[in-house]
Amino acid sequence: MSRKSDPVRITGIGQTDFSRRSGRSVRTLACEAASLALADADLAPADIDAVIPVGGSVLSDDLISGFGLRTSLIDCLPPPGGNSGVLSLELAEIILHSGRASTVLIVFARNGSSAARVTTRSGTLPGQQFRTYLERPHGWVTPAQWYTMMARRHELEFGSSKAAMAEVALTSRAHAQLNPGAMMHGRELTREMYDAAPYITDLYQRFDCCLETDGAVALLLSGPDGPAGSRPTAVELLAVESARPQSPDELTNRNDWLTIGLTSAAPAAYERAGLGPRDLDGAMIYDCFTFEVLHQLEAGDFCPPGGSSEFVLSGAIRLGGVLPVNTHGGMLSDGHLGGVSHVLEAVRQLRHEAGARQIDGAQVIAVTGWGDWGDGSMAILGRKAG
Amino acid sequence: MTDQFDWEALEATAPELMPFLRACQEGRLVLPRCAQCERHQWPPRPLCRRCGGDDFVQAEVPGRATLYSWMTAFRAPLPELADDVPYTVGIVTLDLPEQLRMAGRIGAPAQQAALFAGQRLTVSFDQARSGCPIAVWTPVPDLSEGEAK
Numbered sequence: 193m194s195r196k197s198d199p200v201r202i203t204g205i206g207q208t209d210f211s212r213r214s215g216r217s218v219r220t221l222a223c224e225a226a227s228l229a230l231a232d233a234d235l236a237p238a239d240i241d242a243v244i245p246v247g248g249s250v251l252s253d254d255l256i257s258g259f260g261l262r263t264s265l266i267d268c269l270p271p272p273g274g275n276s277g278v279l280s281l282e283l284a285e286i287i288l289h290s291g292r293a294s295t296v297l298i299v300f301a302r303n304g305s306s307a308a309r310v311t312t313r314s315g316t317l318p319g320q321q322f323r324t325y326l327e328r329p330h331g332w333v334t335p336a337q338w339y340t341m342m343a344r345r346h347e348l349e350f351g352s353s354k355a356a357m358a359e360v361a362l363t364s365r366a367h368a369q370l371n372p373g374a375m376m377h378g379r380e381l382t383r384e385m386y387d388a389a390p391y392i393t394d395l396y397q398r399f400d401c402c403l404e405t406d407g408a409v410a411l412l413l414s415g416p417d418g419p420a421g422s423r424p425t426a427v428e429l430l431a432v433e434s435a436r437p438q439s440p441d442e443l444t445n446r447n448d449w450l451t452i453g454l455t456s457a458a459p460a461a462y463e464r465a466g467l468g469p470r471d472l473d474g475a476m477i478y479d480c481f482t483f484e485v486l487h488q489l490e491a492g493d494f495c496p497p498g499g500s501s502e503f504v505l506s507g508a509i510r511l512g513g514v515l516p517v518n519t520h521g522g523m524l525s526d527g528h529l530g531g532v533s534h535v536l537e538a539v540r541q542l543r544h545e546a547g548a549r550q551i552d553g554a555q556v557i558a559v560t561g562w563g564d565w566g567d568g569s570m571a572i573l574g575r576k577a578g
Numbered sequence: 579m580t581d582q583f584d585w586e587a588l589e590a591t592a593p594e595l596m597p598f599l600r601a602c603q604e605g606r607l608v609l610p611r612c613a614q615c616e617r618h619q620w621p622p623r624p625l626c627r628r629c630g631g632d633d634f635v636q637a638e639v640p641g642r643a644t645l646y647s648w649m650t651a652f653r654a655p656l657p658e659l660a661d662d663v664p665y666t667v668g669i670v671t672l673d674l675p676e677q678l679r680m681a682g683r684i685g686a687p688a689q690q691a692a693l694f695a696g697q698r699l700t701v702s703f704d705q706a707r708s709g710c711p712i713a714v715w716t717p718v719p720d721l722s723e724g725e726a727k
Contacts, residue, residue, distance in 0.1 A: 311655065321592035322621055325599060329706035330683045332667040333655040340649040341669060348647075348695045394650040442621060444669050444679045449647075 199428035200288045202573070203295075203421030204233025204412035205536045210375050210527035213306040214406035221408035222250040222301035223259045229410040234422040235295065240412070242266035242293035244280045246300040247530045248316060249308055250408075255299070266293050272316040273563030274478060275434065275453070277531025281413070281559075281571045282432045288415035295418055300532040301408035309404055310335060317564055319441030335480060336401055338443065338565060340393040343483040345449045347395070350498035354395070357482035358386050359504045360517075361399040361524060364479065367511065368521025370549035375403055376525040400482040402523035409532045411539075426576045427542045431464035433457040434561065434569035443565045453568025454491040454560060461558070461570040462493070469493045472572075473554040474541060475515055476534035478562035479522040485509075488560050489517075492570060511549060519549045534559050535571070542575040583709030594622040597636045602711035605703050607641045609678070610634035620678040641701030643670035643715060646679055648693055658707040670699055670715050685716035693717070 206228025208214075208221050222245075230236060237260045243252040252267040268283050270276035277300065284296040302308055311334065314323070327333065332341075347353060365381035368374035381399060389398035413429070414421065435453040439446040462468050469492065477492075479485045486500035494515055495503035503509075509517035520526045520537040527533060538557040540546045551557075554575065561569035588596060594610075601608035611618045614631035618639065625632050648668040654660045666684040671677055684693070685702065699715040706712050 321595060325588065325592055325595045325710065326621060327681050328656075329708060329710040329712045330667045330681055331651055331655070331659045331662060331665055332649065332681050333659075337649055337651060337655065337667070341647045341667075344647045344649065391652045393652065444681055445620060 197289065198416035199430055199574075200285050200416065201414050201421065202411055202427045202429065202535070202539050203414045203419060203423075204229040204231075204235065205410070205539050206230070206232055207373070207409040207529075207533065207536060208407045210373065210405050210407040210529070211305070212375075212404070212406065214303055218249045218301040218303055218408070219254045219258050221303075221406070222255060222299050222410070225301065225408035225410035226255065226259060226297060226299055229297070229412045232422065233412045233419065235412065235419055237261050239295050239419065240265070240297045242268065242284070242287045242296040244268045244270060244283055244296060244298045246270060246276050246280050246298060246532055247302050248272050249302040250299065271563075272313070273567055274480060274531055275561040275563030275567035275569055277478070277535065278432065278559055278561030278569040278571050279434045280532070281429055281535065282434055282569070284413045285429055285432060288413060288418070291415070294415050296413045298411040298413070298532065299408065300410075300530045302530070303406040304528055305404040305406045322442050336392050336396045339481055339484060340395045341443065342449055342487070342566075343395050346483070346487065349450070351501075353483060353486055353501050356486055356501035356504040357400055358383060360479070360482040360485045360509070361386055363510050364518055364522045364524035367519050367549060368525035370511075370547070371520050371526060374521040374526040375405065376521060395483070396481060399524070402480050402528050403525070405527035405529060407527055407529060409529045409536055411532065411535060423543060424577075425543060427539050428574045428576050430467070430556070430572045430574045431461040432569065432571040433460035433464065434567070435460075437566040437568070440564060440567060446565075450487070450490075450497070452487065452491050452566035454488055454562070454570060455568070457568050458492040458570045461572055465572040465574075467556060467572060469558075472515065472556050472558050474519060474538075474551045474557045475517050476520075476538050476557065476559040477517050477522070478531045478534065478560050479518055479524050480528075480562060482524070484562055485517065488562060488568070491568065492558070492560060511551065516551050519546060519551065531559075531561050535573075538573045542573055583705075583711070598622075599711050601636070601638070602703050602713055606638050607701055607713065608636050608638050611637040618674055618676050618678060620672075620680055640673050642673040643699045643701070644673075645693060645695060645697040645699060645715075645717075646671045647695075648684060666693070668693075668699070668715055680713070682713040682715045685714040
């Protein structure tokens with residue numbers, strides 16, 4: 193017999209092509225990804241009783257009229273930042289455990305390359321009064337510029353991470369060569385190309401920065417008593433936790449710049465799952481920039497504070513290493529789908545359907561979220577044989 | 579330089595920043611200070627982060643600071659910055675007991691390679707291309723050098 197506290201399950205995943213110019217509306221992209229997720233779970237639109245539209249480019253209303261969802265949906269719009277990809281799993285779990293819904297659709301759709309690029313999107317984040325009057329006039333404007341300030345503090349404390357940043361970029365690109373759907377599939381990256389690329393800031397070069405992507409991804413989750421999906425093996429959400437750093441809308445006066453949301457979300461997730469970082473078979477880490485992967489490897493306790501360079505340069509995050517990271521290529525080489533594509537990749541790995549990039553015998557995988565100036569989250573997904 | 583800065587928009591959306599920016603325009607550094615516990619606060623918040631007080635006075639503070647972090651931009655993220663690249667933005671810790679920090683442009687002669695954490699800085703004031711008053715922080719020679727050894 194199931195209990196309300198039993199893990200919820202991810203029963204369906206779907207994604208469109210990822211491109212620089214889709215030529216299609218975000219409504220159309222969202223419908224395609226949602227349709228594929230429904231087909232994957234062997235469900236129909238009328239089975240969905242809650243929707244979490246991540247990213248703000250598409251809203252539930254678009255899917256009621258455009259996709260034939262119920263009019264009595266629970267509609268849950270998360271905050272606009274990048275952390276909401278994983279945060280949406282937490283919201284889905286709360287909705288499902290409440291018993292008010294049995295099937296939740298999470299959908300992310302954006303023409304992030306051809307239309308809503310990052311400079312536009314950052315205008316929806318909190319603390320706009322600080323951005324407009326205390327930062328932009330000095331020329332401190334973009335995520336690459338914000339996070340360079342953070343990376344500098346890490347460098348001052350622990351020494352340069354540049355070689356490890358390169359290794360994150362090269363690992364992502366190598367993994368993308370094993371993912372036919374990745375935007376950078378067929379486009380290999382060498383260390384020479386990485387080094388020769390233009391500098392955006394004094395610490396971040398071109399290949400330290402993620403892609404901009406047109407596309408959509410969707411997930412379906414069911415409660416303990418909800419539809420089981422079509423697969424013999426289930427993927428369970430063992431734990432999910434999220435947190436904000438102190439002073440989440442403003443970086444300058446945060447006491448400790450290296451203490452982020454994940455610093456408290458990760459131990460909470462490990463405790464709930466009854467697992468530790470060494471028990472994981474892989475991690476999908478929100479990789480808006482290479483240094484942010486290093487930062488989260490430390491905050492997520494995959495390695496000690498200041499130990500990310502040594503960890504990464506040992507080959508740990510490559511397929512075959514102790515903690516394969518972003519086996520799909522991540523936002524750096526697969527595509528920027530607000531971190532939701534990282535959840536899809538964890539599901540493929542746990543179903544053992546990841547093809548050439550399969551992590552042998554994967555049983556447990558963590559997914560992290562990152563947004564704004566260090567909002568963070570961790571989900572731990574597990575494989576349960578039927 | 580023309581002052582095309584939209585003070586009305588500032589007043590409508592972020593009036594709490596008005597005293598600071600007006601003072602920058604006049605060449606002074608002014609921060610809110612809690613009337614109850616006398617703690618300076620930056621950036622302005624509705625309540626004092628120490629005592630919860632909601633009454634603030636505007637207090638002039640010394641224009642001296644140390645460098646906490648910095649970033650040099652090689653790409654202009656906005657057209658208005660196209661003539662500025664490369665430029666350096668710093669986060670500076672003000673010479674106040676509260677250790678408050680703020681963002682500012684690092685002024686010449688800021689050779690990026692020569693910057694270091696804890697570097698002494700002194701303030702001057704300028705205008706951004708938008709007309710927005712800004713604080714500019716310029717490194718000062720470290721007079722204590724040699725004494726510490």
